[in-house]
Amino acid sequence: MKEVVANMAGNVWKVVVNEGDQVDSGQDVVILESMKMEIPIAAEAAGSVKELKVNEGDFVNEGDVIAIIE
Amino acid sequence: MFKSVLIANRGEIARRVIKTCKRLNIRTIAVYSEADEPSLHVKEADESYLIGPARVNESYLNIDKIIEVAKESQAEAIHPGYGLLSENIDFAKRCQEEGITFIGPDSDAIDQMGSKLMARKTMENAGVPIIPGTNDPIPTAEEAKVFANQIGYPIMLKASHGGGGIGMQIVNNDEEVVKAFESNAHRAKQFFGDGTMFIEKVIENAxxxxxxxxxxxxxxxxxxxxxxxxxxxxxxxxxxxxxxxxxxxxxxxxxxxxxxxxxxxxxxxxxxxxxxxxxxxxxxxxxxxxxxxxxxxxxxxxxxxxxxxxxxxxxxxxxxxxxxxxxxxxxxxxxxxxxxxxxxxxxxxxxxxxxxxxxxxxxxxxxxxxxxxxxxxxxxxxxxxxxxxxxxxxxxxxxxxxxxxxxxxxxxxxxxxxxxxxxxxxxxxxxxxxxxxxxxxxxxxxxx
CATH class of the missing domain: 3.30.470.20 (ATP-grasp fold, B domain)
Incomplete structure (x- = not known):
């Protein structure tokens, strides 16, 4: 089980996967938006998306868990 | 001199404009979003008006709302600061139509310089040296590749309507140029409503x-x-x-x-x-x-x-x-x-x-x-x-x-x-x- 973690604070602009999806390592899971900058957050390991911890529009802090990959 | 000025901006630049207005005994009118309610520019202006939610599209870029506040507060002029509406042709025009002075150039000048391609042509005609590059839009990634090879890598791929570093990228080879063309044109379209791209030579050690x-x-x-x-x-x-x-x-x-x-x-x-x-x-x-x-x-x-x-x-x-x-x-x-x-x-x-x-x-x-x-x-x-x-x-x-x-x-x-x-x-x-x-x-x- 791997956690996908936010590497900056910001709003969740887009969630680009669904729970149950298969993702590859390096594939974008969500796109964060903060201060006119968009940062895609990618899965660090391949697997299926077990749980999405955020919704579009949520605010996340650096270090918050965004998704769990199994 | 103006008796009243509305500042269509936030943060340090709004405070900067208010400071000079105060020294010149000009009544200052601030606008702010819900997120900026506790901001210093809101406290320091003579009057402050809430213009909408946090997102700039719904507040600081809301031309109708800002004009409405300018009229309600009887502002004679609007200072746009930098960023936001400061180089927005529609806003400059609208101010003019409403009889409010836009503190900046007229909308024609903004228009002429707002397109980097048009600005290149204007400057070339005025005898100002321009960077070697394309004088016309590059419609496709393939054509970008052809032109890049003509002037030689590295090249700077640029969105004609870009700004703040968005829509521009240094490209070093054929492989990069195709990818960079698509992504920057897309971003420029998304941010500035216009994905027109052109190429300039990279000036080394500039x-x-x-x-x-x-x-x-x-x-x-x-x-x-x-x-x-x-x-x-x-x-x-x-x-x-x-x-x-x-x-x-x-x-x-x-x-x-x-x-x-x-x-x-x-x-x-x-x-x-x-x-x-x-x-x-x-x-x-x-x-x-x-x-x-x-x-x-x-x-x-x-x-x-x-x-x-x-x-x-x-x-x-x-x-x-x-x-x-x-x-x-x-x-x-x-x-x-x-x-x-x-x-x-x-x-x-x-x-x-x-x-x-x-x-x-x-x-x-x-x-x-x-x-x-x-x-x-x-x-x-x-x-x-x-x-x-x-x-x-x-x-x-x-x-x-x-x-x-x-x-x-x-x-x-x-x-x-x-x-x-x-x-x-x-x-x-x-x-x-x-x-x-x-x-x-x-x-x-x-x-x-």
Whole structure:
């Protein structure tokens, strides 16, 4: 089980996967938006998306868990 | 002079404009979003109006709402600051239609300079040197590849309507050009509503040097010398200074003359800046014109003693410039450091609450600042939260003053770029004035 973690604070602009999806390592899971900058957050390991911890529009802090990959 | 001015902006620049208005006994009207309710500009203006939710599209870019407030508060003029609506043609036109003075050039000038491609043509016709590149839009990635091979890599791929570093990318080979074309055209379309792309040759070892202009409605154009703004991250400026340590007196004069000539060619009015790239052989090339007050205007104010906002108000009101070119001279050296709420290594934004703020104070220090202790930095706006401006009789003295001021500058609770700024001032190339646009890549990122 791997956690996908936010590497900056910001709003969740887009969630680009669904729970149950298969993702590859390096594939974008969500796109964060903060201060006119968009940062895609990618899965660090391949697997299926077990749980999405955020919704579009949520605010996340650096270090918050965004998704769990199994 | 105007009796009332609405400031269609936020943060430090709104406070900056309010300050000059107060000195001139002009009634100030602030606007703010829900997220900015506790902001200093809201408290300092004579009147403040809520214009909508946090997102800029629903507040600071809401033309209808801002015009409504301007009418309700009987504002005679609107100062747009920088960014937001400052270079928005529709807004400038709308102000004119409503009989409210837009403090800036007329919408034609904004239009002409708003398209980088059109600006290239205009400048070429005015006799200003431009960077070798395409004079027409490049419609497809394939054609970008063909043209890139003609002028030779590396090339700069640019969105004609881009700004703030968005929609531009240096490309080194065929493989990169296709990918970069698609992604930058897409981003430019998304951000600026226009994905037109063009190509310029990369000027190697270039410095970014710009000329400050001031023009009245009676055909008078003055230059207020140059600013060196080469130290950048993500194509956005981090440290700016005046005058440029690169230019010889001869180049300084040639660039100023070219800039004045260009402004006259387009019948420019109000404050504006022409940006150039200058190589180490003193060749200079037109980059773009900013038809507004610049973030880094304080360094020019510090070396000339001129309040640029006051001059903007006067010429917008229709007054003739009372200054003459011969009245102006460079007095000492000024450097500005932009304080960003961001990670100093990755440059990722760092919103949050400022728990403690300590500012260095001295006669040679100026703060243009939007924050205070317990102030919350939201994720909705630009990460620049403050500007530290220092002066010295010489560049060496200004550099020492900057170093000391940065060491005494303390912001707690969020990440800021202060560690990066402190690193920069310790680098010999900075002390020596060898500040190319590649400075941060060359001296900072490479060592991480």
């Amino acid at each position: 410095h970014h040097v710009e000329i400050q202009l001031l023009a009245d409605q009676h055909g008078n154009v003055l230059h207020l010398f140059d600013r060196e703004c080469s130290i950048q991250r993500r194509h956005q400026k981090v440290i700016e200074e005046a005058p440029s340590p690169l230019l010889t007196e001869e180049t300084r004069q040639q660039m100023a003359d070219a800039a004045v000539k260009a402004a006259k060619a387009i019948h420019y009015k109000n404050a504006g800046t022409i940006e150039f790239l200058v190589d180490e052989n003193q060749n200079f090339y037109f980059l773009e014109m900013n038809t507004r007050l610049q973030v880094e205007h304080p360094v020019t104010e510090e070396i000339t003693g001129i309040d640029l906002v006051e001059q903007q108000l006067k010429v917008a009101y229709g007054e003739e410039l009372s200054l003459k070119q011969n009245d102006l001279s460079i007095q000492g050296h000024a450097i500005e450091a932009r304080i960003y709420a961001e990670d100093p290594k990755t440059f990722f934004p760092s919103p949050g609450t400022i728990t403690e703020l300590q500012l260095p104070e001295d006669v040679f220090i100026r703060h243009d600042i939007a924050i205070e202790s317990n102030y919350q930095i939201t994720p909705y706006y630009d990460p620049m939260i403050a500007k530290l401006i220092v002066k010295g009789d010489t560049r060496e003295e200004a550099v020492v003053n900057l170093k000391n001021a940065l060491n005494d500058y303390k912001v707690e609770g969020i990440k800021t770029n202060l560690p990066l700024l402190r690193d920069i001032v310790d680098i010999q190339a900075f002390k020596d004035g060898h500040t190319r646009t590649s400075f941060i890549n060359e001296f900072i990122l490479i060592n991480q």
